[in-house]
Amino acid sequence: MQFSRLLLAAVLGMSALAAQAKGDSWAQWGPTNQDTQMGLIVRAGYTIGGTSPLPLPPEVRSINAFQPKGGATIGVDGYKMFNRRWGLNLGWHFFYEGFHTEADVKNYRMSLTMDGNTLSGYFTGTDVTNTDMWGMTFPLTVTFAISPRWSVSAGPYFSTYFHQDFSGQVYDNKDGVGYLRVDTPTGEKINMDRNNPATYDFTDHMMQWNGGVEICFDWKAMKHMNVFGKVDWGLSNIWESDFEAVAFKMYPLYATFGVAYRY
DSSP states (O other): OHHHHHHHHHHHHHHHHHHHHHHHHHHHTOSSSOSSOEEEEEEEEEEEEEEEOSSOOTTEEEEEEEEEOOEEEEEEEEEEESSSSEEEEEEEEEEEEEEEEEEEEEEEEEEEEETTEEEEEEEEEEEEEEEEEEEEEEEEEEEEESSSSEEEEEEEEEEEEEEEEEEEEEEOOTTSOOEEEESSTTSOEEEOOTTSOEEEEOGGGBOSEEEEEEEEEEEEOSSSEEEEEEEEEEOSOSBOTTOOSSSSOOEEEEEEEEEEEEO
8 A cells, every 4th residue: 555655646747847857948938938928039040942843834844953043041030929839930031043954955935135136935855044033922820839949830932023034045965955836836947956955034924923822830949049851842833914925824843951140
């Protein structure tokens, strides 16, 4: 009987210690001891990704190169926790995003400039594209604390751009095939090769804003320091509604990895 009482006391004592440790753990990874806290998170990160049709159209036969130029994001999130688990974030982030891609295409509708002349039609060969975008993003996300150190945030974002570039060139592929069918898939055939490539610049036809969904994971590495990874998935076409030189919609999809300081 005495042993049973001692065993029961030990179990209860261990349970109490475990509960206390759990509470201490939440308090430890604050940054304050209050569940309903407010504060700021300053973020800086490295951004990679690209702008692409989703899914890839059948005109794109292969992707020969996809090289994110490497971008950057810096900004601040204001947060409000309503309880230990749930909160709300409002962010203001500056960013640079860019990529280089090379693809083999067939009957790819586009407008090109060659020897000072503008030609529209269906291109077959290699298409090389370079994109640069500078702007600001404003995410509004709901935060859920998975544990004292892990949290996930998700919600819509709105982006606006103050500099954009979408340009490139086309020429023959590795098999020596490179030509444009003018106006229709069976129109006049104009051969193109890498010694005299045709070029394009669609910058003036890009939308000045974009909207989408952001998902962000945060891990509290130190008392006030986070390590994070986030994805911004654009849901708005980058082209103006009356732009017809490209036959399909394109969407920005970028990931950022970095560190953050919590105030």
